[in-house]
Amino acid sequence: MNIIPDDIQKYAEKYTTKEPGLLAALNRETNTDFLFPRMLSGHLQGRFLSMISALVNPRRILEIGTFTGYSAICLAEGLSRDGILHTIELNDENEPKITEYFKKSGLDQKIKIHFGDALEIIPALNETFDLVFLDADKENY
Numbered sequence: 001m002n003i004i005p006d007d008i009q010k011y012a013e014k015y016t017t018k019e020p021g022l023l024a025a026l027n028r029e030t031n032t033d034f035l036f037p038r039m040l041s042g043h044l045q046g047r048f049l050s051m052i053s054a055l056v057n058p059r060r061i062l063e064i065g066t067f068t069g070y071s072a073i074c075l076a077e078g079l080s081r082d083g084i085l086h087t088i089e090l091n092d093e094n095e096p097k098i099t100e101y102f103k104k105s106g107l108d109q110k111i112k113i114h115f116g117d118a119l120e121i122i123p124a125l126n127e128t129f130d131l132v133f134l135d136a137d138k139e140n141y
């Protein structure tokens with residue numbers, strides 16, 4: 001099903017900043033090596049998240065639903081100098097890929113990954129968030 005009309009999709013693709021090489025590689029590997037790769041945000045959404053983050057320039061970001069780490073890297077691009085992004089993922093099978101790409105991005109010191117159920121982890125985070133990306137567990141929104 002196409003939610004976005006083709007001409008609008010083409011326009012957005014034409015005028016959106018090119019997908020950075022590292023994220024293109026993660027996108028490709030997620031599509032070849034993981035189940036349900038469509039969960040990954042991808043080029044357009046990823047650049048949109050990066051732009052929002054750059055506009056807010058947050059000190060603290062909370063992301064719920066890391067998957068392979070694509071959107072976490074996009075959001076972390078806009079963090080302030082002393083900023084930290086907390087990202088929560090239920091499935092720890094993805095850990096090697098997530099840590100590999102956080103390291104390659106050079107943003108690994110600014111990203112804290114928590115494995116487990118966000119419903120249990122969030123109350124234990126002693127933080128106030130400037131930006132939240134809720135991308136998991138839709139029944140519990």
Ligand SMILES: C[S@@+](CC[C@H](N)C(=O)[O-])C[C@H]1O[C@@H](n2cnc3c(N)ncnc32)[C@H](O)[C@@H]1O
Pocket residue numbers: 039040041042064065066067068069070071072088089090091116117118119135136137
């Ligand atoms: C749509 S994917 C996230 C995609 C990712 N934000 C991206 O753009 O690449 C949703 C992820 O949330 C995880 N998830 C589902 N329920 C969760 C929960 N209660 N707590 C933490 N993570 C959860 C799933 O394992 C899945 O990897």
